Amino acid sequence: MSLVRCSHSRATIPASAAGMVNNKHNAVLVETTMTTLPPPGSPDIDIARAVKPWPIFEVAQRKLGIAHHALIPYGHYKAKLDLAQIETKTKLGKLVLVTAITPTPAGEGKTTTSIGLTDALNAIGINASVCLREPSLGPCFGVKGGAAGGGRAQAIPMEDLNLHFNGDFHAITSAHNLLAALIDNHIHWGNELNLDPRRITWRRVMDMNDRALRNTLVGLGGPAHGQPRESGFDITVASEIMAILCLAEDRKDLQKRLGNIIIGRNRDNQPVTARELGAEGAMTVLLKEAIQPNLIQTLEHNPALIHGGPFANIAHGCNSVMATRTAMALSDVVVTEAGFGADLGAEKFIDIKCRMSGLMPDAVVLVCTVRALKMQGGVPKADLDAINVEAVIEGSSNLSRHIKNLQQFGLTPLVAINRFPTDDDKELAAIKEVCLSLGAPIEEAQHWAEGGLGAKAVAEGVKAMLDGEKPDVKFLYDNALPIDDKIRTVATKLYGASDVQFNIAAQKQLDEIQALGFGDLPICIAKTPYSFSADPTLLGAPSDHVLPVRELRLMAGAGFVVAICGDVMTMPGLPRKPAALSISLDENGEIVGLF
């Protein structure tokens, strides 16, 4: 099938690709609207606005079988799901993880592939939905660009998604800062728990890029205004509460995890929890709505559950367990993604999210581009347009490593080449050879230009994998191993490291965490996403490097131990010319300059 160009160089998406084929719940409702979209390469916002969204009740009912009363609308095109009201299938649908090679400035297109694949699966008759993370508000005002896919593979309404959306991040901000206020208030009124003001580790958060808040003194101004102490703010997505929300099974589990948060130490240097302060109940109340998954739609009217957005470095970088589980209970196939490359994203997805939730992937798609492999092979960004088969072969070491890594989990990925016009057939052939030598199927995708139709080959490939034997997914390490051994396992098995080196502070923290009885938590490695090593300049598939662990952070509420192996920025700053300065409403009340 090919796209039909019309006279005004606008393209038409066939109804079959517009997500109206498979409809087990409302077979009578097939429509034949043809959507006219601006041509590929038009601004994402123009494409998004050219599509008339379905009322969200229709998406919910026709695509997921959700009744009116179980949907909590937020406007006409967004909703939250009232989980208590949803009748789900006893048998869960299949789960497809979309991950990627090591990210480069050339861009790989993991989110567009997740969305395009979902639209394509629906186009070939499979009832599928996509689960993604919510974008953060703060960065929208820094560097231009939203996070709702792109081209003809987008989730809409993208303006709402990139701004306040359904209020989840604001609720997390409130819950986080309530705990902070309760801590300072406790110290102010006599400090019964004997908290050490020098050892409060719970900071405050704001969903804003604001470097001036990274390091602050609070409680100044005299005895009526609290106890002076050093503190600071992180961006909301870096809050432990974000990770907790995304790993919680339900409200009860949420409250328990919130209570487990360690806020700092007392004067005996013992950890103190949010529960000891009595904070977890009120925090849960603030998150009552935020814990419900959000529903929007793709450009082709397929269900997109967008919920939670933890960092992929100091947290696990996946959307919520509740959204994934709900989608699996309502769809036959669920496509989801994990942050950064497969070394970080897929590893944490499996070793943290899947292990905690019991949800296991049935297939993995590994997104790759010719251009990215050229960069991994040493070509600078300016020279990517030139054909360079040698560089592709050289850079394919990165792809090979990721494929072999995934095979260690028992998952051979389908490699999806996100195709660009500059890609040459000889370059593609080189990549195919690599994949086939490792037994990994490979397909090309052009969803960015063509919508779901463009990812049909990937969808057929995924279907074939799902029709085959269910993979026997293995975790990379046993939680019972000591923390250092768990880190060493990931570093040597996935990163190609020869060893792990703990500095003195990290070694001390390691001993403390083990002594406190948290040694059996999974680990969450925070390192540069731009290399298998801790050095972002080492491209391809570096070996025999040593992973330096500088700091361990116990996230007792989220339930993992973060191993920090490099600089981690938890509060971004704005650039010299922030995008905010060109954002405005036009005469019609439409947003300009945001995307």
Add this chain to the structure above:
Amino acid sequence: MSLVRCSHSRATIPASAAGMVNNKHNAVLVETTMTTLPPPGSPDIDIARAVKPWPIFEVAQRKLGIAHHALIPYGHYKAKLDLAQIETKTKLGKLVLVTAITPTPAGEGKTTTSIGLTDALNAIGINASVCLREPSLGPCFGVKGGAAGGGRAQAIPMEDLNLHFNGDFHAITSAHNLLAALIDNHIHWGNELNLDPRRITWRRVMDMNDRALRNTLVGLGGPAHGQPRESGFDITVASEIMAILCLAEDRKDLQKRLGNIIIGRNRDNQPVTARELGAEGAMTVLLKEAIQPNLIQTLEHNPALIHGGPFANIAHGCNSVMATRTAMALSDVVVTEAGFGADLGAEKFIDIKCRMSGLMPDAVVLVCTVRALKMQGGVPKADLDAINVEAVIEGSSNLSRHIKNLQQFGLTPLVAINRFPTDDDKELAAIKEVCLSLGAPIEEAQHWAEGGLGAKAVAEGVKAMLDGEKPDVKFLYDNALPIDDKIRTVATKLYGASDVQFNIAAQKQLDEIQALGFGDLPICIAKTPYSFSADPTLLGAPSDHVLPVRELRLMAGAGFVVAICGDVMTMPGLPRKPAALSISLDENGEIVGLF
């Protein structure tokens, strides 16, 4: 008509009082549901939960004639109004202001009277809606108690209203803090505008009671993390943006006002605006939804437009102009309230909100209680149950002053006595005498115990006033007067002051503001609400006191000059035992401990 008690001592509200009588838009839809409510004195939350709310689409359609597509739902029982989509009547409905005598710890019941009166007006066949301020989230976690009315005069869903509601305050927080981030970012990247970091007056905000944030140092940690400087946080309701949102006529006016905000001074000591930073466009985008009025319902299913919540001290203390205007365009009568007593609330309502918007009140209700007058007459709270006619007469000086004050605006109020079981007929007779001597009608109200039915006499009284001649409302002062004369006018005409005294700092600020060309703005006096004077212990109707003006603050965006005459707290703290510690979700996911 009297309440029918059923066997389980639960009371029944007659259908006529349940808001189903007047329905010009959907006359066919009259229902006869009888709502069984817990008895008066039950916790507000129990009463609220005993009422089955109408779907908000029904309230909008049946009571306001709003079509489905013009309503933006936030769940099933809350909505925002899409003003662009609403067809309004060319003739505006009438406006009734509910104000009160000087507040005391005994409680007067301004919000319950506003709601009860609205229900009563509907019960006697008048199409009426109520406009109120949104409560702030932060204080809910301090001292127990929400702000959605009480007893049988409530707006529901009260849990939502008191928590995140429709996200307006979070949006204001984001817009405010974006401007703050842009200021520090501007200084960080070279400070082209030559801002004086010592003279930045724009602080940050958070919707939380957090005293430790009152005074902070930001920008610590070295050159990568900004310029160190003193700053601090206010609670979100104290943000100038809150006042701006409530005074803006539309999005365009909002953007203009945001641009006018003065964020501090440059090194030449000249004021710098948000517009010079280029911030107002992005701020407006963040407030795109927040500027739309919110719709919920009273217990008797009448429309409640709840929108905006500026402080009544450093701001004007009224709900938004857009909500009031919209309600007036959709209802025959709109009941609204203003913060604190009539000396502050009604004055600012008329001299600021009405003057700017052109909307004028057609009648005023002055809420008063026997108990409050006893306190004004010197009786301590513990002795309020005892009959004390002398104290009531003594305290009536307060009531008289408020009546006479309102008459200076050309408005003789209807005095609504919010009746308590301990009130004695002799005490009431004394109050009636005072009112009648001033030509003010007086009626008793029992809406707290009886719902709309209990405020029927007040509603009939209001109807009689509205049926009479339209009052000729006069402002208290001419905007063209110098600022000090405007303050002196309010102090001498309303507060009984003999003069106004500016301290040296305030005098300097006064000269600066006049020199900058802002001398013709209206003034907003921030003083204790507990006395006509600046001394909260001076009860009754003190005279010949001197009003001390300590500071003037130019709110160039909101469009008024704040005169600070006493301590003003813009960031509350939490008490020793915060309400947060007893708030939680129960087994059914219902909130406990919040109200």
